[in-house]
Amino acid sequence: MGHLFSKKTVSKVTEQDKAILQLKTTRDRIRQYQKRSEANLEKDRTLAKQLLQNGKKDRAKLLLRKKRFVEEQLNKTDATLENIEKMIQDLEFAQIEMKVVDSLKVGNESLKHINEMLSIADVESILDETEEAAEKQREISALLSGGVLTEADESAVEEELDALIADAVKKQLPDAPSAAENPEVVLPDVPEALPETEPEKVEKVRAKVAVEAS
Amino acid sequence: MNEFQWPWQYSFPPFFTLQSNADVRKTQLDAWCALVISWGKSNNISQIDVAETSSLPVFKNPAISRALPANSIAVVLDELAKRGNLEWTDKTKRRGYLLWRSPAEWGQQIYTWAQSTSRLNNVCTLYEITQGDDTADQEFHCLDGDVLLKALRTLEVSGKAELMDFGDNQGVKFL
Numbered sequence: 001m002g003h004l005f006s007k008k009t010v011s012k013v014t015e016q017d018k019a020i021l022q023l024k025t026t027r028d029r030i031r032q033y034q035k036r037s038e039a040n041l042e043k044d045r046t047l048a049k050q051l052l053q054n055g056k057k058d059r060a061k062l063l064l065r066k067k068r069f070v071e072e073q074l075n076k077t078d079a080t081l082e083n084i085e086k087m088i089q090d091l092e093f094a095q096i097e098m099k100v101v102d103s104l105k106v107g108n109e110s111l112k113h114i115n116e117m118l119s120i121a122d123v124e125s126i127l128d129e130t131e132e133a134a135e136k137q138r139e140i141s142a143l144l145s146g147g148v149l150t151e152a153d154e155s156a157v158e159e160e161l162d163a164l165i166a167d168a169v170k171k172q173l174p175d176a177p178s179a180a181e182n183p184e185v186v187l188p189d190v191p192e193a194l195p196e197t198e199p200e201k202v203e204k205v206r207a208k209v210a211v212e213a214s
Numbered sequence: 215m216n217e218f219q220w221p222w223q224y225s226f227p228p229f230f231t232l233q234s235n236a237d238v239r240k241t242q243l244d245a246w247c248a249l250v251i252s253w254g255k256s257n258n259i260s261q262i263d264v265a266e267t268s269s270l271p272v273f274k275n276p277a278i279s280r281a282l283p284a285n286s287i288a289v290v291l292d293e294l295a296k297r298g299n300l301e302w303t304d305k306t307k308r309r310g311y312l313l314w315r316s317p318a319e320w321g322q323q324i325y326t327w328a329q330s331t332s333r334l335n336n337v338c339t340l341y342e343i344t345q346g347d348d349t350a351d352q353e354f355h356c357l358d359g360d361v362l363l364k365a366l367r368t369l370e371v372s373g374k375a376e377l378m379d380f381g382d383n384q385g386v387k388f389l
Contacts, residue, residue: 011376012376012387012389013376013378013387017337017378017387018378018380018383020337021337021339021378021383021385022381022383024337024338024339024342024385025339025341025382025383025384025385027339028339028341028342028345028346031341032341092336
């Protein structure tokens with residue numbers, strides 16, 4: 001108790017990191033060895049030169065033999081070093097690859113999750129519902145706009161407007177020639193009987209009802 | 215390395231005798247601290263052994279046959295410790311780290327280097343940092359191992375690195 005908020009530090013060092021570190025430490029050792037050997041070689045060379053000057057040929061030869069041996073050893077360590085470097089590269093690259101695979105996995109997982117949420121049946125039913133709703137919307141607007149002019153009404157209004165305009169234009173034009181000047185034109189007679197209008201009918205019915213009631 | 219430019223005080227005989235006047239003494243100690251720090255920086259000195267101080271070139275000038283007496287050296291070292299430029303390795307005050315740059319500053323420099331060479335999320339050996347060929351042009355090349363560890367610990371505290379130490383493998387992972 002009492003450590004509820006104490007941070008538990010999680011080490012970010014993995015086993016691979018440890019392996020890499022070990023390899024790199026080995027690499028450093030080899031480098032150190034190489035540097036030491038190279039310094040020794042230089043020293044041996046100057047020493048051999050000195051020995052030759054002093055006439056100690058045998059000792060100089062011995063020293064050169066030793067130098068040769070160290071040189072061969074150095075060449076060998078070069079190959080080892082190359083191997084180690086390669087191994088380090090491989091390990092580091094494998095770590096990156098692992099991260100790539102991990103992130104691909106996460107991406108795939110979330111894509112799957114999203115796809116699960118969106119089934120085809122769902123989409124179909126949603127589209128159907130949308131269609132229904134649109135239909136309903138159309139019906140409602142048709143009902144609401146019942147009092148408003150339809151297309152036929154609109155065209156009638158247009159016609160009337162045209163007629164008015166034509167009338168206005170006609171008034172400005174000179175008079176058309178009369179029938180007397182063109183006797184060959186025969187105009188139809190004005191009908192004598194008036195067309196039966198509805199108000200008359202209604203009045204008749206009303207009269208009938210009134211008679212019966214009295 | 216450039217030849218260290220000694221300040222004018224170095225050739226001024228009274229400089230090697232601590233003055234009793236408080237004000238003068240303070241300026242003198244300031245000068246001494248500055249001298250020791252810049253000398254340490256120029257010569258890449260990271261550790262000072264008290265037993266050896268009397269033979270260090272910084273505390274004596276044979277040209278004017280003057281040297282700072284041992285008790286005065288102790289006063290200068292104490293003053294350095296008070297300012298945080300010297301850190302005793304233990305309580306006996308026999309040895310101390312001469313920190314002409316604070317461990318946090320070193321850590322920042324190393325981290326910047328790690329960043330610029332894309333070493334984040336990578337493991338480095340301590341040898342690689344102070345002796346490797348990649349750091350030859352860096353200021354922390356040839357840095358003292360203990361100071362390096364101190365610097366890396368400051369990085370570890372701020373979560374920028376993690377020290378690794380198992381067997382005789384010592385390294386650091388930059389985060």
